[in-house]
Amino acid sequence: MNLTFLGTASAQPSTTRNHSALALRVGGDVWLFDCGEATQRQIQKSTVKMGKITKIFITHTHGDHIFGLAPLMASCMNGAGGTADGAEDERLKTSPEDLKTLEIYGPLGTRAYVRSNLAYTRTLLEGRYVVHELRFPSDPPDGDYTSLPLHRCELPTGRNIPQTPPTDTPTPSVSYKNNTSPWMDIYKDSLISVSAAPIWHSVPCVGYAVTEAPVPVKMDPGAYIPLIKRAGAPMSVLSRIQRGEDVTLPDGTHLRGLGKRPGRKVVVLGDTYDASPIADIAMDADVLVHEATNAHLPGLDPATKDTDTHESVEKRTRSRGHSTPQVAGRFARRVRARKLILNHFSARYRGDDDVNDEAREVMGAIKSLAEQEFKGEVLCARDFMSLDVEYFTDPAK
Known part of the structure; x- marks a missing residue:
């Protein structure tokens, strides 16, 4: 297992941070978590192999987490816009069993977004894809926000996955925040499983827990x-x-x-001001990736107001659906994580702290804020940072 951060910015990219995307190498495959704009360009600059991508997990449908999905699919599966003479494109003549199938997981709206992008750009793929949606009880059990027909490269086997265990079905007007059950084992084989759970943001959002079988x-x-x-x-x-x-x-x-011994566990959260619903399946994570969009950095951040305090910045950040480093640290402590990686930073915080002294000072201060709440290892992600996920056994177990 290896993690490579392809984009670590929140909302808007900067000269040193791209939109959200994270690659997890699992054996010979690559799984992506979120796919912001220009993710395919980031992959080309990294050691991640685009042809190895087999699964993509979307945390929520805000643009900075999904705008790069259709372009990446076209690059992964030799996409094109058809032929000029009306002849059938060679991409569509290959036997289906010889084609790559890309699996995509995400909340309601993911399927409609992909299908609309491919349909209206008339994109053909040399491959097949399928979209599985994680459905809240307040979501329609059927339907996918689009009246467009199945794309010719889309498999009809996409699942609408209900929360586990089943909850009483509320009326559509009931907030998704009333439903805190997880989605267990949305993917599972003999070596690894993936489960998900809601996390609170300004729109429906999920986090994912990737758990290796005991070794x-x-x-x-x-x-x-x-x-x-x-x-x-x-x-x-x-x-x-x-x-x-x-x-x-x-x-x-x-x-x-x-x-x-227990296998490794990697927990990747989307945007959140409170990740409490995923706590149970995030327990004892070897690596927890948690956003830290804003921080109170007097003397370092010129955007700091004279009236700001740690409490006021946390309140303001929370009102926008996001977290401070202290919030991330508290959650890491709660779930007994081994390593906390802070991610999804405001564009104000430069991502070149490996070479820039000012950025190093700012990111060091952000790290220190998380360490006030969490005594384990803390890292601040930057684009193209890569690390192996190590085995860890708690001596008390």
Whole structure:
């Protein structure tokens, strides 16, 4: 597992930060979380391979998180605008089983946005895509905000996924904020699963928890080989022990199978002023990515008002649906995260703190504010920052 931040700005991009996008490498695949404008350009400047993208998870449909989706799809799947002579485009002649299928997850409106973009730009794709929508009880159970027919490159298998466990269905006028249940295992295979839950913003918004299945404890072969040789047993015993089997050697020596340790967990939040509904599935995250749009930085931020305080800035930020570093730190402490990565910064905060002294001072101050609430490791994301997700086992467990 590896995380690469492709865009770390909020609302508007700056010369040092692009719109929101985050790439998670999972084995040989790449999963994107949000896809702001110019994400495909950011990918071209990064080590992320566009052809490896298999899934895209949208947190909410604000433009700075979704405007880059259709262009990226066209780049991933060799998109084009058709032929001049009216002949059938070669892209549509390939057998479906030989084509790439891109899976997209997001709240209500994601499907309509993608379909409208592709339809009105007359974009053809050399591939197929499918959109799964996470539905609140206040959303229509059917329908997808568009009367457009299924795009010719869109699979009809897109699911409308209800919250888990089922909640009583309110009238459409009931706020989505009354529904705090998660969406469990929206994707799952033998190695990894993805669940989601609401987080509070100015529009319906979700966060995602990516959880690896338990993995075998690392073996030290040197501790077993002498015993196996002495007993005259085959070396294949090592693989049985690694799988967790208890083995009795021919000389009566009993070797216990290795157990498993928890897999890694990465939690990626969209925009939020309160992430409480996702707390249960975010517990013990190895990496928590949480926005920190604004901060009170007297003496560092020229936009600071004389009357500002940490409390007033937090109140103002909250009223716009966003968080301060302290809010992020408190949530990280609540869910016992190992590492907190602050993200989604105001355009006022430069993202080149690796080379710019002024930016380094500002981002250091933002980091310190989060550290007042959270004693684990804190990082401030910048575009193209990349880090591996390490295994971590709490000694108390």
